[in-house]
Amino acid sequence: MPWECGKGWWPMIEKAAAAIDSFNVANPENPIEVSQIKQKFGGLRIYCYNAPEDIRQLIDEAVAASWHTCEKCGSTTGVITNLEGYRLTLCPACRKEIKPRVISKRKIIITR
Ligand SMILES: [Zn+2]
Numbered sequence: 175m176p177w178e179c180g181k182g183w184w185p186m187i188e189k190a191a192a193a194i195d196s197f198n199v200a201n202p203e204n205p206i207e208v209s210q211i212k213q214k215f216g217g218l219r220i221y222c223y224n225a226p227e228d229i230r231q232l233i234d235e236a237v238a239a240s241w242h243t244c245e246k247c248g249s250t251t252g253v254i255t256n257l258e259g260y261r262l263t264l265c266p267a268c269r270k271e272i273k274p275r276v277i278s279k280r281k282i283i284i285t286r
Contacts, residue, residue, distance in 0.1 A: 178212035180245035186236040187211060190220065193229050216255040216263045217241055244268050 218240030
């Protein structure tokens with residue numbers, strides 16, 4: 175299953191993924207099903223079914239940490255989620271490399 179987010183978040187996901195893997199090895203008849211791991215609106219999303227409380231907590235921790243961790247490089251310094259145009263959680267250095275979405279400069283001329 176692809177992890178549809180930047181490498182900066184992979185270490186956080188790995189912790190939950192390792193717990194899910196070992197749960198599934200121990201419970202092959204009733205495994206946790208992970209349907210999607212992705213970035214949405216600047217935060218990490220992990221969709222899964224059948225996760226027990228302790229693993230759900232690990233997932234919640236990863237999701238909560240994503241809001242304070244640069245999705246690209248994993249830095250936790252000066253990380254903010256940009257709410258204009260592109261919505262990404264990045265550190266200042268990675269933010270510089272990403273160009274904001276181009277907004278049309280065309281003006282609407284109203285004639286009467
Ligand atoms: Zn970064």
